[in-house]
Amino acid sequence: MKYNSVFDIIGPVMVGPSSSHTAGAARIGLAARNLFGRQPKWAKIHLYGSFAKTYQGHGTDFALAGGLLGFATEDTRMSKALDIAKDKGLEIVFIEDSAKTDHPNTVRLIIGDDDDKLEIVGISIGGGKVEITELNGFQLRLSGNHPAILIMHNDRFGAIASVTKILAKHEINIGHMEVNRKDVGKEALMVIETDQNVEDNILLELKEADHIIQIAKIVS
Incomplete structure (x- = not known):
């Protein structure tokens, strides 16, 4: 598989246990925060496929939270991100969604605050690499390899x-x-x-x- 789309992320230097389910998830969460421009106050996170089945055991939940908090994949606070998010007033709801997707490691993040909201769909394609495939209903391919x-x-x-x-x-x-x-x-x-x-x-x-x-x- 070639990782040559617009948002390719190299790595990972990471807090484990999984490059796909932890590092990749953290990068998707961080991309959502960057596109939103600030830390959101709330997040509704729909998990699909293997993400939905294993998100707690593989650390996908705390990794997504860590990304939304602005943590890099190697940040030692990553495993405590859910507690830190709660302390910072970031309310996160995880939804195990049964809808079929093109890729098993798919997540839809709907984030916002009192003024605005943003919705993205991301997939973790292995080795810590991700693609953002949808932004507020627009189809795209972003990977982060370049500005x-x-x-x-x-x-x-x-x-x-x-x-x-x-x-x-x-x-x-x-x-x-x-x-x-x-x-x-x-x-x-x-x-x-x-x-x-x-x-x-x-x-x-x-x-x-x-x-x-x-x-x-x-x-x-």
Whole structure:
């Protein structure tokens, strides 16, 4: 299997017991936190396939919590993440979901706070590597091997050009780009993989570009 999608995560240096069920789960949780932009106050976590069957014994539960808390896979606090989450006011509900999925190690995280919420679907594909396959109903493939920015925008003429013009001005090279939309003229999602991390001042400039609604970034 090739790990060459947009969000490939190398590893793992990890707290065990399992690279797929622990390290991979932690990386999915961390990706959700990064895309949300802060620690959520609550999380509803749907577990599918082998994740649903073994999540307590293999540490998938505390790994997902650790990721949502911002812990790296090697963080020694990982095994205590459920207790730490409770102390920090992060309420987590795990749901063993029987729906069929394309991959046995699949999790859907719905996270939020008083102001906003986010929903992602992630899969752990082995060796600590993961893919994010869905974000707020948009299909995508993210793996984390390179920096990425995710831009929600109105599906209008000039939206993509306004973004690429700003990136070119700041000499940000695009390694991979895809655009998904739910319907013509509605909201769309740009996923842009870059060769270097995009600084916050550039993100602020992008937010002011034509037809842009929201921006999140993933740092390598």
